[in-house]
Amino acid sequence: MNMINAGRSGFSLTFIQAAFILLFLITQQVYGQQDPLASGPMPGYSEKREVLIWLQTRGTSKVYLEYHPAGQNSAVIRSEEITTSEKSGFTASFILKRLMPGTRYNYSIFIDGKKITKSYPFTFATQKLWEWREDPPEFSFLTGSCAYINDEPYDRPGKPYGGDYRIFSDMAEKGGDFMLWLGDNVYLREAEWSTRDGMIYRYSHTRGLPEMQKMLATMHHYAIWDDHDFGPNDSDRGWRNKEDALDVFKMFWGNPTYGVEGKPGITTSFRWADVEFFLLDNRYYRTPNKRKTGDRTVLGEHQREWLIDALAGSNATFKIIAMGGQFLNPAKRFENYSNFEAERQWILDMIKEEGITGVIFLTGDRHSSELDIMPREGTYPLHEFTISTLSAGVSTSAEKDENPLRHPGTLLAERNYAKFTVSGKSKERVLKCTVYNTDGVEKWNYLISEKDVK
Numbered sequence: 001m002n003m004i005n006a007g008r009s010g011f012s013l014t015f016i017q018a019a020f021i022l023l024f025l026i027t028q029q030v031y032g033q034q035d036p037l038a039s040g041p042m043p044g045y046s047e048k049r050e051v052l053i054w055l056q057t058r059g060t061s062k063v064y065l066e067y068h069p070a071g072q073n074s075a076v077i078r079s080e081e082i083t084t085s086e087k088s089g090f091t092a093s094f095i096l097k098r099l100m101p102g103t104r105y106n107y108s109i110f111i112d113g114k115k116i117t118k119s120y121p122f123t124f125a126t127q128k129l130w131e132w133r134e135d136p137p138e139f140s141f142l143t144g145s146c147a148y149i150n151d152e153p154y155d156r157p158g159k160p161y162g163g164d165y166r167i168f169s170d171m172a173e174k175g176g177d178f179m180l181w182l183g184d185n186v187y188l189r190e191a192e193w194s195t196r197d198g199m200i201y202r203y204s205h206t207r208g209l210p211e212m213q214k215m216l217a218t219m220h221h222y223a224i225w226d227d228h229d230f231g232p233n234d235s236d237r238g239w240r241n242k243e244d245a246l247d248v249f250k251m252f253w254g255n256p257t258y259g260v261e262g263k264p265g266i267t268t269s270f271r272w273a274d275v276e277f278f279l280l281d282n283r284y285y286r287t288p289n290k291r292k293t294g295d296r297t298v299l300g301e302h303q304r305e306w307l308i309d310a311l312a313g314s315n316a317t318f319k320i321i322a323m324g325g326q327f328l329n330p331a332k333r334f335e336n337y338s339n340f341e342a343e344r345q346w347i348l349d350m351i352k353e354e355g356i357t358g359v360i361f362l363t364g365d366r367h368s369s370e371l372d373i374m375p376r377e378g379t380y381p382l383h384e385f386t387i388s389t390l391s392a393g394v395s396t397s398a399e400k401d402e403n404p405l406r407h408p409g410t411l412l413a414e415r416n417y418a419k420f421t422v423s424g425k426s427k428e429r430v431l432k433c434t435v436y437n438t439d440g441v442e443k444w445n446y447l448i449s450e451k452d453v454k
């Protein structure tokens with residue numbers, strides 16, 4: 001009896017061991033087949049002969065790209081090899097140089113020698129060399145703000161604040177040459193905004209959203225920030241971790257430059273065809289909202305002077321100023337620029353005194369969308385498109401604003417984004433904004449012709 005029991009016990013032990021070994025091998029095989037690409041790729045800035053490609057791996061990896069003009073498979077160029085590391089959030093930014101203007105390129109990603117494939121192609125495009133040769137090309141871009149991605153362990157209790165992530169899939173289908181993110185592109189939580197590693201975690205979690213991947217890969221991307229991707233709610237120049245916030249922002253985005261006049265920040269500009277975009281930093285130098293003494297500023301003196309210099313020196317048909325919070329809205333609510341009345345008026349006065357044409361404001365923050373139009377005596381009216389929210393909660397607070405500048409029928413309190421198109425012959429250019437909801441249904445549109453802003 002004892003021998004029989006011993007035999008059965010031995011058999012059972014051998015079976016259990018074999019089962020564990022099999023489970024281990026299956027686990028290793030599944031893990032080994034896990035996509036080493038955590039998020040991206042994401043084309044960043046595009047110039048006529050240079051572009052940036054961003055991506056993130058799941059761990060330390062050796063990464064390189066192979067790229068060639070579409071249809072010219074024999075002309076393959078290999079990029080430098082980058083080893084991703086934990087210090088940089090396992091991100092890599094490839095700057096591809098000496099490209100041909102006005103050319104679409106196909107590219108492949110190799111991570112630790114393995115070629116990465118998706119259901120959509122990896123492409124980027126250089127801008128066209130049209131000056132002194134032909135009319136400026138037609139182009140389009142998407143824009144929006146406030147992308148909250150739920151993460152239950154770190155979210156506040158109660159109803160989830162984020163949702164309707166399918167909006168990013170619809171944006172990929174609508175398409176555009178690039179996407180301009182208008183701030184609150186991630187929402188730092190209380191558990192993470194006090195450390196650099198916490199910020200990297202939040203960016204990685206948001207950037208890894210499956211519904212976002214095709215949209216990231218199929219157009220170029222530019223970004224500004226607002227309070228939630230800078231620090232706590234309504235954070236300002238006093239925020240102790242603003243250097244870390246800037247470092248992580250640069251780690252995860254692909255803007256052409258960061259900061260002006262030798263000072264840190266996210267301020268930059270870029271040009272697409274005959275339109276110039278001025279991306280402002282409304283956090284790094286911002287006076288605390290409750291500060292009662294001293295100069296009250298959003299931009300800081302160096303940035304506001306740079307803005308006027310850059311606008312005055314630009315020959316762009318449309319000059320689009322992008323910042324996190326509303327500028328024209330006169331209601332002194334929340335973080336509207338009207339709470340900084342003197343600086344706001346100075347900017348308005350300088351635009352008029354310098355005779356700067358084509359100025360349009362593009363903002364986010366409010367968790368609702370609208371168009372504001374400011375009539376000005378003796379010159380053209382100013383327009384501001386506020387586009388919000390992508391996937392964060394919706395707000396109806398704008399309904400309480402005393403805002404006579406709001407264009408009738410444009411206040412939209414649901415998740416949405418906008419697509420802008422710029423078309424027409426030289427001297428006859430037209431900018432069109434179309435706002436879509438989560439399901440891709442058009443909610444309103446508005447046209448501005450070149451002659452309307454002169």
